[in-house]
Amino acid sequence: MSNVSYYTAEGLKKLRDEIEFLKSVERPKASQAIADARDKGDLSENAEYDAAKEAQGLLELKIAKMEEVLANARLIDESQLDTSKVLVLSTVRIKNKVNGMELTYKLVAESEADLKSGKISVTSPIGKGLLGKSVGEIAEISVPNGTLKFEILEISRD
Known part of the structure; x- marks a missing residue:
């Protein structure tokens, strides 16, 4: 397959x-x-x-x-993607609920992931946790050292 x-x-x-x-x-x-x-x-x-x-x-x-x-x-045809939810190719601005730090990531395919340029894979724990969320929602993401809580502040397309 x-x-x-x-x-x-x-x-x-x-x-x-x-x-x-x-x-x-x-x-x-x-x-x-x-x-x-x-x-x-x-x-x-x-x-x-x-x-x-x-x-x-x-x-x-x-x-x-x-x-x-x-x-x-x-x-991927970016023009057909919905901007109300986090999907692949979404640029997402999130806020860590614990320390208040704001981060911006673009969710991309695993083969295009590059953390230095702010591109994370949709198959990574954070990528999976953000998928399908809308602005204002809290994403609880399980990572090896616990659970992270991120608030979705903004979803956009580049």
């Missing part, structure tokens, strides 16, 4: 670009490394040749996996 994953246009372009880079730059490098090692003589005792072949195999496996992800990728 295939795993469908949802992407923004930006995330899908990034995935396609990475696959293209691996095919057009890294694949020829791997082939050249094998050819260079082959030119050095006896293949039965050539560790460099074996290493180059193994690296090529790993590269081909990575390309195949990424192509499978791309084949099962679905583009």
Whole structure:
């Protein structure tokens, strides 16, 4: 069974670009490394040749996996998303009920998550806890060190 994953246009372009880079730059490098090692003589005792072949195999496996992800990728139409509830691609401003700290996160697919840029996965504990909530609701989220309570202040789309 295939795993469908949802992407923004930006995330899908990034995935396609990475696959293209691996095919057009890294694949020829791997082939050249094998050819260079082959030119050095006896293949039965050539560790460099074996290493180059193994690296090529790993590269081909990575390309195949990424192509499978791309084949099962679905583009999210942001214009069709409801802004009254927290959904994937929502930008959510929340307030920690314990310390009063306000945070802003954008909920994205797991493959696009990047905490440094404020993007959290919808499959993370906080992402799951916020999904489906409306402005004014309190989200109680179980995390390894207890329960966090966040008030939903604002939901928007970028």
